[in-house]
Amino acid sequence: MSNIAVCARFRPLSSKERRDDGDSVCVQCLDSETFIFKDEKEGNSTFTFDRVFYENSEQAQVYEFLALPIVQDAVKCTNGTIITYGQTGAGKTYSMEGPGILESDEEKKGLLPRVVGGIFECIKSSKNANMYSVKLSMVEIYMERVRDLLDLAKDNIQIMENKAQGILLNGITEISIKDPMEALQSLASGIANRAVGETQMNITSSRSHCVYIFIVQQELKKDNRSKTSKLVLVDLAGSEKAEKSGAEGRVLEEAKSINKSLSALGNVINALTSGSSVKTNHIPYRDSKLTRILQDALGGNSRTALLCCCSPSPSNAPESLSTLRFGARASHIKASPRVKCNEDKSTKKLEVPSPTKDESCERILHELRKRLDEEDVNLLEELFMLEGIFFDPNSEEELELAFEDVTLKTIVSLQQAVEELACEVKELKKENKALKDEITRAKVSDAQFKETGEASRVVPRILGLFNFFSMSWFKTFLPLSRC
Numbered sequence: 001m002s003n004i005a006v007c008a009r010f011r012p013l014s015s016k017e018r019r020d021d022g023d024s025v026c027v028q029c030l031d032s033e034t035f036i037f038k039d040e041k042e043g044n045s046t047f048t049f050d051r052v053f054y055e056n057s058e059q060a061q062v063y064e065f066l067a068l069p070i071v072q073d074a075v076k077c078t079n080g081t082i083i084t085y086g087q088t089g090a091g092k093t094y095s096m097e098g099p100g101i102l103e104s105d106e107e108k109k110g111l112l113p114r115v116v117g118g119i120f121e122c123i124k125s126s127k128n129a130n131m132y133s134v135k136l137s138m139v140e141i142y143m144e145r146v147r148d149l150l151d152l153a154k155d156n157i158q159i160m161e162n163k164a165q166g167i168l169l170n171g172i173t174e175i176s177i178k179d180p181m182e183a184l185q186s187l188a189s190g191i192a193n194r195a196v197g198e199t200q201m202n203i204t205s206s207r208s209h210c211v212y213i214f215i216v217q218q219e220l221k222k223d224n225r226s227k228t229s230k231l232v233l234v235d236l237a238g239s240e241k242a243e244k245s246g247a248e249g250r251v252l253e254e255a256k257s258i259n260k261s262l263s264a265l266g267n268v269i270n271a272l273t274s275g276s277s278v279k280t281n282h283i284p285y286r287d288s289k290l291t292r293i294l295q296d297a298l299g300g301n302s303r304t305a306l307l308c309c310c311s312p313s314p315s316n317a318p319e320s321l322s323t324l325r326f327g328a329r330a331s332h333i334k335a336s337p338r339v340k341c342n343e344d345k346s347t348k349k350l351e352v353p354s355p356t357k358d359e360s361c362e363r364i365l366h367e368l369r370k371r372l373d374e375e376d377v378n379l380l381e382e383l384f385m386l387e388g389i390f391f392d393p394n395s396e397e398e399l400e401l402a403f404e405d406v407t408l409k410t411i412v413s414l415q416q417a418v419e420e421l422a423c424e425v426k427e428l429k430k431e432n433k434a435l436k437d438e439i440t441r442a443k444v445s446d447a448q449f450k451e452t453g454e455a456s457r458v459v460p461r462i463l464g465l466f467n468f469f470s471m472s473w474f475k476t477f478l479p480l481s482r483c
Helices: 015-021 059-075 092-097 111-124 180-191 250-272 289-293 314-330 345-350 357-369 374-387 396-482
Strands: 005-010 027-029 034-039 043-048 051-053 080-085 131-142 145-148 158-162 166-170 175-177 209-220 225-235 303-310
Touching (some): 005 059, 005 314, 034 314, 059 080, 059 111, 059 209, 059 225, 080 092, 080 111, 080 314, 092 111, 092 303, 111 209, 111 225, 131 180, 131 289, 158 289, 166 289, 175 180, 250 289, 250 314, 303 314, 357 374
Parallel strands (some): 005 303, 080 225, 080 303
Antiparallel strands (some): 027 034, 034 043, 131 145, 131 209
């Protein structure tokens, strides 16, 4: 078993940071692996990582140390994952993509275009005569929904688990790519569909977690087998504080969803490094779509690297310190990457045929009837049919996972229904308030009208009295005038 490789990277100061704090920084370099981080509230802290990339570091240095070994192993059919983590505006997307995925300046290219080139270079330089194929998929996790960036019609991809292949995204688009340029064009199309927004800390802030998946398959000619590996790159959306980012409305709701999923990721890291046995300690992978997708990368069958991106400015010291502590915690996670060979194709005909879908479903329902009421089983049967869940019916563990998946989906559906009802109640309250205001205005208007009506009735009476007294006065003085 090996630990997750963790590196820290400090970007140059931004123009805003220079205006606010001048050239002062909160990082004191000791060597290429260790530094002292200075924070006014927390004091000085010393951190040591596998490698530290300071402000003047180059994109190529990050790739060669952090990603290239994982790319080389992926071509040899070992799963790999590369994750960028940090607060919003810390340089994650720049480290992952560079100024743009189609950037022509070699020095500025990010991890993603270099990984694409590295995959094909490693295949080309491979000494064996095996046939290789590469497929690309892209998804984003936006507001706890997994969306296919290569096919926007697929906006709610379901996450599945298979013992042989690990975590799977059901129905995801896979594009076969023949060369780096074709891959970069497809990536550019997918990235253009990603959710972004403007905040006070970042004018092009990522509002979703983006996951790039490369499937590398190797056909072994000698024994007619195949090997498959999965190389995953994850550009996480940045954590942010509303008072700093100025987020409001829809952007604020996005920030809450991002922070919630990053919190779930932190909980998984804490559970994996708590000191208890992983077998006895519950790991909350299912608390968010992000942690579910990263299940293989965090303590599973994958060689994993984490790049912690930070601002060196004292104004962002609390957020940078939180990022560094996250990385220090993650560095203790143990992973067990291994090569997985598919079965010999020539022997498949001799195998006992697998149960049909109907037989599998019946076996599952039979097991569930032993534990649940008939009504619950019928509900689950409907959900099985609607969701199209497939798994090994002979495995008790898979049976438990299937039950948990269906239960979780039911809970999520109920939560969505509750949220919709809450929105409707909110709208009804607004309408009710508007009606009350209308009624109040109507009452005031009616009262004013009544007062006006009373006044209109009093005036004629006054005029009548005036006329009466005037006539009486006139009649009184009339005889005198005759005299």
